[in-house]
Amino acid sequence: MSRSESERPAEGVRTRAVHGPNPPPDGAMSSPVVHSSTFGADSLHDLTARQNQGPAGSFYQRYGHPTLGACEQRLAQLDGVDGALLFSSGMAAISTVFLTLLRQGDHVIALDQCYGGTITLLNWGAEHCGWQVTMVDAREPATWPAAFRPNTRLFHVESPTNPTLRIVDLTAAAALAHERGALLSVDNTFASPIGQQAHALGVDVVEYSATKSIGGHGDLLAGVVTARADLIAKVYKTRKIFGPVPDPALAWQIERSLKTLPLRLEAMNANALELAKRLAQHPSVLQVFHPGLPAHPGHDIATRQMRFGFGQVVAFEVRGGAAAAQAVVESLKLVRHGPSLGGVDSLVSLPSHTSHIMLGPEGRAKAGIPEGLVRLSAGIEDAADLWADLEQAIAKVPSAVG
Numbered sequence: 001m002s003r004s005e006s007e008r009p010a011e012g013v014r015t016r017a018v019h020g021p022n023p024p025p026d027g028a029m030s031s032p033v034v035h036s037s038t039f040g041a042d043s044l045h046d047l048t049a050r051q052n053q054g055p056a057g058s059f060y061q062r063y064g065h066p067t068l069g070a071c072e073q074r075l076a077q078l079d080g081v082d083g084a085l086l087f088s089s090g091m092a093a094i095s096t097v098f099l100t101l102l103r104q105g106d107h108v109i110a111l112d113q114c115y116g117g118t119i120t121l122l123n124w125g126a127e128h129c130g131w132q133v134t135m136v137d138a139r140e141p142a143t144w145p146a147a148f149r150p151n152t153r154l155f156h157v158e159s160p161t162n163p164t165l166r167i168v169d170l171t172a173a174a175a176l177a178h179e180r181g182a183l184l185s186v187d188n189t190f191a192s193p194i195g196q197q198a199h200a201l202g203v204d205v206v207e208y209s210a211t212k213s214i215g216g217h218g219d220l221l222a223g224v225v226t227a228r229a230d231l232i233a234k235v236y237k238t239r240k241i242f243g244p245v246p247d248p249a250l251a252w253q254i255e256r257s258l259k260t261l262p263l264r265l266e267a268m269n270a271n272a273l274e275l276a277k278r279l280a281q282h283p284s285v286l287q288v289f290h291p292g293l294p295a296h297p298g299h300d301i302a303t304r305q306m307r308f309g310f311g312q313v314v315a316f317e318v319r320g321g322a323a324a325a326q327a328v329v330e331s332l333k334l335v336r337h338g339p340s341l342g343g344v345d346s347l348v349s350l351p352s353h354t355s356h357i358m359l360g361p362e363g364r365a366k367a368g369i370p371e372g373l374v375r376l377s378a379g380i381e382d383a384a385d386l387w388a389d390l391e392q393a394i395a396k397v398p399s400a401v402g
Helices: 012-019 044-052 065-080 091-101 117-129 170-179 229-242 246-256 263-278 299-303 322-331 357-368 383-395 397-401
Strands: 083-087 108-111 131-137 152-158 183-187 205-209 225-226 285-289 311-318 347-349 373-378
Touching: 012 263, 012 397, 065 225, 065 246, 083 091, 083 285, 091 117, 091 152, 091 183, 091 205, 091 225, 091 311, 091 347, 108 117, 108 322, 117 357, 152 170, 170 183, 170 311, 170 383, 225 229, 246 263, 263 311, 263 383, 311 322, 322 347, 322 373, 322 397, 383 397
Parallel strands: 108 131, 108 152, 152 183, 183 205
Antiparallel strands: 083 225, 205 225, 285 311, 311 373, 347 373
């Protein structure tokens, strides 16, 4: 008989990623995919009991499903928190958190450097739900206290930010939010659950785009919310109302992907750091954004907060502005041009045309995002091959923009 979680010895992150909190039933090496949206019961008492189990139950897929539940338990364990919920996308996860925690007239603070989709959500909430929104600069934490009001309910940050990789001191941000009677929400996508244990740093609720490193193979779209028991129960009620629940096969894909997350993350983070160091020495590169570089303003905080390296993303600005950046991404041969990150395949994108297109030039300038910024998500390929591809692409810039 398998030992219960309480009887198992303390385990490292790789062991926990592979085995999860509970062994699969009947000796299976992976959780079964239950292709059923509806579950019957022998009595009203049993049916009601299943319904009352919430996300851990087997009642109706929008309420709770065994395949989703197995994945959610594994995610909660990896994040070191009471509960986790799966969503149909990262934006569905963040939107559900905001809809849960904010009412009409409530005030929310967020970073200028947040993902463009999150900023669009905040603007939508101000228009449709009466939220009061204040944006603050991730580069100037000394200005954050002045943004709080008596009706501030939520402070939402990212760390590292997308795409310029600013680092937020999460412990300090949590202390500030709690002192002012607000909750701290963190989009932890760039770091991942094992790359940065946000809850241990005082964060109240964490969101992920599982499309990125959690899924890790560019073949699924999903989101995750993790939180302590009282908050995850509130988020669950909102998810049940709006229904952004993924299907069982996708939940199984995510659970399978979690088993290799530590290995993938280690390889991707190492590649990104190596590329950042080389880009910083290239004469055609104006600036490099990566918290692993000692010159990065958030390097010391990232060293303290990020346990598996400094993330798989490196952003850089080449001489020649937007035209030069376009020439670089269109000259790459091994690295693919696409609007995502965190996968085993290296991807490059231009934030001014993808993740932050909705901000416009003025909004991007305010957030410190150059028009010629290139965002590179390092995959697990050989670093030498990735660098050779970058070198040849950057070398073509003078003739391309001349």
